[in-house]
Amino acid sequence: MRAGSLRGNPWAVLVTLSSGFFMTLLDLTAVNVAIPSIVDDLRASLDEVLWVINVYVLVLAALLIVFGRLGDARGPRTMFIGGVALFTAASVLCGLSQGATELIAARALQGLGAAALMPQTMAIIIDVFPPARRGAALGVWGAVAGVATIAGPTLGGLLVSTAGWRWIFFVNVPIGAAVLAMAATLVPGGRRGTRHKLDLPGVLLAAAALAGLTFALTEGQRYGWNAGIWALLIGGALLLAVFLVHQRTRQRGEPLLPFALFRDRNYAVMSFVSATVQVGMIGLFLPVMIYLQSVLSFSALEAGLVMAPAMIVSALLSPVSGRMADRVGGKYVLMCGLALFAAGLAWLSWITAVGRTWWDLQPALIVAGLGIGCVFGPMVAVAMYGVEPRMAGAASGVLNTIRQVGTVIGSAAVGAVLQNRLAASLHDEAARQAAGLPSGIRERFVAGFDDAAKGGLEVGRTGTAFPPPPGTSAGLAHQLQQTAVSVFEHGVVRAVQPTLVLPIAVIAIGAVLCFLVQRRDVDSPRTAVDASPGRPGYDDR
Incomplete structure (x- = not known):
């Protein structure tokens, strides 16, 4: 079949968008497995390596909504292609970095590219898929997020062990080139024709608040939690409060954070739950990867392969969990998944010790993988189900932003606890x-x-x-x-065990909050996903 005949085909478009989305998320966890190698090669400290992780997500979280609005104004296809191109070029710079500072700067550029392309993925999906198929497409999109997060350590470990840590970035070049070619030939063009005013004060307030909180949590141990660090923490929290007040005053205009979205209880709950899940993912990969390589002497490849069974379980369960959510209710699948995720982490914390073998860890990791497989697809579908179609673009940007804020704060907080306990x-x-x-x-x-x-x-x-x-x-x-x-x-070992307590507690809170998810009637007039015989409405009885 010729590429021209596939142009605009919803499933071909979904493959293209998911490939770009997968690439940006893969680097989030692939970098974790490369931490010991980066430390050795660049002679970097732990707080510097944490910045390699955090600056990417910080830029991503601060600019997601901005680029979502720019996609509305300039066309999501244009912004998607530009984001992929920038991300690919920045990946080359990451791989060529000769010091921690250069790598951090290149990772910031990667975050800029990811921020440009990521919000366009869900917006284009909602545009090209008819309502009856939109839920399935969003489920695939959510499953891609879960699989990318889990696949990162295994693929990253393979690259680090066989070719060196730089190839976790260089591998993005052929992927990015393929996505650019696919986007140019398969994704339909056109502009939305909507003009938006950029809330520059809101952007600056959000970025300053996140930067202050992230710097304080990441560098706190290095500076002995002195008065300056505490001032940054308090200042970041105050700036966040000012940002929320500022957004409230702009609700009749075009705020970065449309409070109207949170009138839908399910969307509000899922937004918070998505942040707790990201804290859990960071809690799983950051300290556990350090433990596997630094204590158990596993190579990067071996450490990645330790995670492979959990990755496979999660990938196989993700589509099944979406169908289960349709039948028994999204909140019950999510609660079960989050409970399993927390239980797996608690089990892992309990058995962490010197001299463990890879199979000693498998039961706990597989339980965590089962939980993750029941989270991502249903979470996105439940969040977007009750959102009005005209708000879908804003909703996707806000949901992605909150997820990445969870990653930023989670990475900084878990890193701070790990450094302190270490x-x-x-x-x-x-x-x-x-x-x-x-x-x-x-x-x-x-x-x-x-x-x-x-x-x-x-x-x-x-x-x-x-x-x-x-x-x-x-x-x-x-x-x-x-x-x-x-x-x-x-x-x-004594540092990793208490560090895992933080993500376990946060995930448990997310599981409890799922009780607040409301029932959705099949014929609800406000659904972004229309009911059909093949996809009944959520019924969380």
């Missing part, structure tokens, strides 16, 4: 194990780990936190190295 656990473990060393070097041994904790993962598994003093005998040098490695391994 510093404390390394000190305590060093003090405990130093008792078996000669008295003359005990204090220096503990002090070496206090200094090493400031750099987070720069400690490594080689015992370099405390190099043996000149003239040390071979036997004592070996003892010092073994003790340092043991301190590091047990210290990381």
